[in-house]
Amino acid sequence: MQTPTATRSTETRYLSRPDGRIAYDVDGEGPLVVLVPGMGDLRATYRFLAPVLRGAGYRVAATDLRGHGDSDATFASCGDAETAADVLALIEALGGPAVIVGNSMGAGAAVMVAAERPDQVNGLVLVGPFVRNGKMSAMQRVLFRVAMAPLWAPTAWKSYLPKLYAGQRPVDFDTYRAQVVAALHLPGHAKAFSRTTHTNHDPAEARLGEISAPTLVIMGDRDPDFPDPKGEASWIAETLHGEVAMVAEAGHYPQSQQPKVTSNAVLSFLTALGAHA
Numbered sequence: 001m002q003t004p005t006a007t008r009s010t011e012t013r014y015l016s017r018p019d020g021r022i023a024y025d026v027d028g029e030g031p032l033v034v035l036v037p038g039m040g041d042l043r044a045t046y047r048f049l050a051p052v053l054r055g056a057g058y059r060v061a062a063t064d065l066r067g068h069g070d071s072d073a074t075f076a077s078c079g080d081a082e083t084a085a086d087v088l089a090l091i092e093a094l095g096g097p098a099v100i101v102g103n104s105m106g107a108g109a110a111v112m113v114a115a116e117r118p119d120q121v122n123g124l125v126l127v128g129p130f131v132r133n134g135k136m137s138a139m140q141r142v143l144f145r146v147a148m149a150p151l152w153a154p155t156a157w158k159s160y161l162p163k164l165y166a167g168q169r170p171v172d173f174d175t176y177r178a179q180v181v182a183a184l185h186l187p188g189h190a191k192a193f194s195r196t197t198h199t200n201h202d203p204a205e206a207r208l209g210e211i212s213a214p215t216l217v218i219m220g221d222r223d224p225d226f227p228d229p230k231g232e233a234s235w236i237a238e239t240l241h242g243e244v245a246m247v248a249e250a251g252h253y254p255q256s257q258q259p260k261v262t263s264n265a266v267l268s269f270l271t272a273l274g275a276h277a
Contacts, residue, residue: 012070015063015090020072022086026061028054031122032094033270035062036087038104038128038252039196040157042069042180045103048170048259049266056267061094063087065106067192069183078192079199083109084116091120099270101125104225104252105196108204111240115207123273124215124240125266128223128252131236132205135227153194154184166222166251168258176256208239215242216269218262220250243269 010025024043033053035046043062053060065083067073075082087109091098097120102110107129114121158181162169170176184190217240219226219233226232230246237244245265247254254262 014070015086015093017075017086017089019076020066020074022063022066022072022090023070024061024063024090026059026094028057028059030057030059031270032091032096032098033058033060034087034091034094034098034100035060036083036100036102036106036109037063037065037068038102038106038130039065039199040068040180040184040193041065041103041253042183044069044176044179045253046101046255047176049101049255049263052259052263052267053270056270058270059094061090061098063090065196067189067196073186073188073192075192078196080105080108080112080201080204084112088113088117088120096120097122099123099125099273101127101266102129103127103255105130105199105201107131108199108201111204111211112207114213115210118212121213123269124211124213124242125218125269126215126236127218127255127262128220128225129217129236130201130204130225131208133201134225153190154181157181157184157193163224164252165257166224167220167249170253170256170259211240214269214273215240216245216265217242218245218247218254218265220247220252220254220257222249222251225252 010027014021037045043064050060064071066075066078100110107126217233217237219229223229233244247258250257
């Protein structure tokens, strides 16, 4: 097992948006990197990556999705387009441009920002990325959404998470999973999470041809969300004229399952971009 990178507490800040506030934290000095988690997760999914980036000379902001973590659950809608709008607003508020690191559906939002406002995006790091709908049958999709209905979403997600962490789990897996589940028990959050399971990634896929930002695709070789993780990563990288970093013994969250390998890949990409001042 890898030893987790030491972290330091950062103050939660809020970005006012129509219908509610988006929670984020920001720390460090240098070029801006914005970290976006996926469905059912917290910005603390980057608890190992963020301090490494700060230590390497980057200003790092990590955000919670609508109705997740410390963000409000008052939003009328959620999905790739909504997350993209929130991320773009955050980049502008912090004085972009930025490199966006997006995990899972956070990757779909990241590509939409890059397509809409290329002037605000220096590069993309797509981790376990959903930039198109997965190959799931209609029946499987219905069963998943029923399982993640608001009434039992916290319990169902707690049971499902170990599958997503196929391969090596973080040393603090049990503690972190408890934090994720506790967030789902906050007022309105289970309902918001359940709505997020209906996210359609077609709008993100439709914008892929517009992306000009340099791109790194990071994929766990055991990611259970994709029948062929390497094949999906290669397709995305080819479509975006980017590169691929496959991470051994990792599922859907290589940023916390294999933090050293993932951090090194991200730093190498940032260095190649010349994003470091």
